[in-house]
Amino acid sequence: MKLTDYLGDKPFWRVTVKLAVPVALQNVLTSSFQLVDTLMVSQLGDVTLSAVGMAAQWGWLCGLLGFGLCSGMSVFISQYWGVKDLKGIRRVMGIGLMLAMFVSFGFLAVALAAPTWVLGLFNQDPAVVETGCRYLRIDTNERTEALHASNDHRCWI
Numbered sequence: 001m002k003l004t005d006y007l008g009d010k011p012f013w014r015v016t017v018k019l020a021v022p023v024a025l026q027n028v029l030t031s032s033f034q035l036v037d038t039l040m041v042s043q044l045g046d047v048t049l050s051a052v053g054m055a056a057q058w059g060w061l062c063g064l065l066g067f068g069l070c071s072g073m074s075v076f077i078s079q080y081w082g083v084k085d086l087k088g089i090r091r092v093m094g095i096g097l098m099l100a101m102f103v104s105f106g107f108l109a110v111a112l113a114a115p116t117w118v119l120g121l122f123n124q125d126p127a128v129v130e131t132g133c134r135y136l137r138i139d140t141n142e143r144t145e146a147l148h149a150s151n152d153h154r155c156w157i
Contacts, residue, residue, distance in 0.1 A: 017059035030063075047125075054122040055139060062107040065099055111140045 007013075034056055041052045073096040080088035111118055115133040123129060 008028055047127045047131055050123065050128045051119075051130075052135050054119050054128060055132045055136040057122050058107065058111055058118050058136070059139075062104060065103055069096060069103070080147070108140055112137055115140075 008016075037056065038049065039054055042049050075090055076092045077089050080086075080092065115136040116129060117130040118136065119129045123132070
């Protein structure tokens with residue numbers, strides 16, 4: 001038996017690399033943002049470092065739900081692709097994108113409205129919760145400003 005029987009041929013690997021490299025790069029960048037936050041804040045003390053870590057858990061939880069949603073969508077999209085049902089693919093994508101936006105906006109709204117409750121889920125130390133609330137307010141405000149800045153309606157079509 002040849003090795004290509006197990007690993008596939010060159011065209012397969014070309015397509016795989018074209019898909020895998022951007023996904024891997026995106027995951028590295030996403031993970032590095034938390035690392036950079038940790039490195040910058042680590043010099044400010046244990047309470048501040050813990051507060052930033054606890055606030056980041058909220059975003060991680062939102063990302064986890066988004067990943068689960070996309071994974072579930074991919075199953076349906078694959079099935080619709082197999083039977084060449086493009087209308088079904090569009091329907092699943094539309095529902096999935098609306099759900100993803102709803103979940104994201106829900107997490108953002110809760111973080112803006114009740115940061116003490118959000119951080120209280122992860123830590124009970126009052127100093128950590130207070131410092132984390134300040135960080136979470138700054139972080140969520142930056143995210144909403146970025147959303148307003150990118151509010152070009154041509155991108156939504």
